Amino acid sequence: MIEYRTSTDALLPEHVHGFFVGWPSPPSPSTLLALLHNALHRVVAIDTETGNVIGFIYAVGDGILSAYIPLLEVLPAYQHKGIGGELVQRLIEELREYYMIDLCCDEGLTEFYQRFGMTPVTGMVKRNYSKQAGRSITGQTTVQKECAISRVQ
Numbered sequence: 001m002i003e004y005r006t007s008t009d010a011l012l013p014e015h016v017h018g019f020f021v022g023w024p025s026p027p028s029p030s031t032l033l034a035l036l037h038n039a040l041h042r043v044v045a046i047d048t049e050t051g052n053v054i055g056f057i058y059a060v061g062d063g064i065l066s067a068y069i070p071l072l073e074v075l076p077a078y079q080h081k082g083i084g085g086e087l088v089q090r091l092i093e094e095l096r097e098y099y100m101i102d103l104c105c106d107e108g109l110t111e112f113y114q115r116f117g118m119t120p121v122t123g124m125v126k127r128n129y130s131k132q133a134g135r136s137i138t139g140q141t142t143v144q145k146e147c148a149i150s151r152v153q
Contacts, residue, residue, distance in 0.1 A: 001047075001048045001049070002045050002046065002047060002048070002054070002083060002086075003045070003046045003048050004043055004044070004045055004046075004086065004087070004090055005043070005044050005046060006041070006042060006043055006044075006090075006094065008033065008036045008037045008042065008044060011033060011036075011044070011053065012033070013028075013029035013030045013032075013033055014029065015029075015033075015046075015051060015052050015053050016029045016032045016033050016036075016052070016053045016056075017029050017052070018075050018076075019032060019056075019073045019075065020032075020073070021076060023132060024129075024132065025129075025130075025132040025133045026132065026133060027132075027133050027134045028133065028134075031133065031134040032056075034134075035058065035071075035134075036056060036058055039058035039059060039060055040058075040059050040060050040061050040063055040067060041058065041059045041067065041091060041094045041095060042056065042057065042058035042059070042091075043056070043057050043058075043087050043090045043091045043094065044056045045074070045078075045083050045086070045087060047078075054074065054075045054077075054078045054083065055072075055073060055074035055075065055078060055083045055084060055087055056071070056072075056073055056087065057069060057071065057072040057073075057087040057088060057090075057091045058070070058071065058091070059091060059094075059095060059101070061098070064098075065098065065099050065100060066098060066099065066100040066101075066102070067095050067098045067100065067101050067102070068102050068103065069091065069101065069102070069103035070103070072084055072087060072088060072103075074087070084112075085112075085115070085116075088113070088116050089116060092116055092117070101118070102123075103118070104123055104125055
């Protein structure tokens with residue numbers, strides 16, 4: 001059975017593995033958990049038999065006007081079962097009070113997102129592929145490091 005949650009409080013890094021298939025330098029499970037925990041809003045899909053996260057989506061933003069959805073991921077073994085659509089629908093419901101809900105996707109995915117009331121637009125992006133695994137916390141103050149680490153725990 002699949003359970004959908006908006007909290008990551010009970011999750012550990014060992015619950016979030018196998019994502020970012022094909023990425024040459026994917027974020028670690030600890031980094032992924034920090035992304036989810038630090039997000040403005042998030043929805044995770046959990047396989048209740050294993051306790052593992054099998055899909056997730058999250059939004060970052062200003063908390064007032066705009067939200068951006070950087071990632072939607074579903075583990076390959078669980079794809080094409082409606083989990084991704086359920087995650088999108090639940091997150092959009094969480095974001096219903098925002099003026100702007102934006103995301104970037106590959107051209108072949110626009111029809112998927114249009115099912116949820118989204119409209120294709122022209123946009124620009126810059127990708128720093130050398131930072132694909134995530135930003136290092138080296139150089140931060142001890143307080144900043146402790147804060148980042150405590151959010152993961």
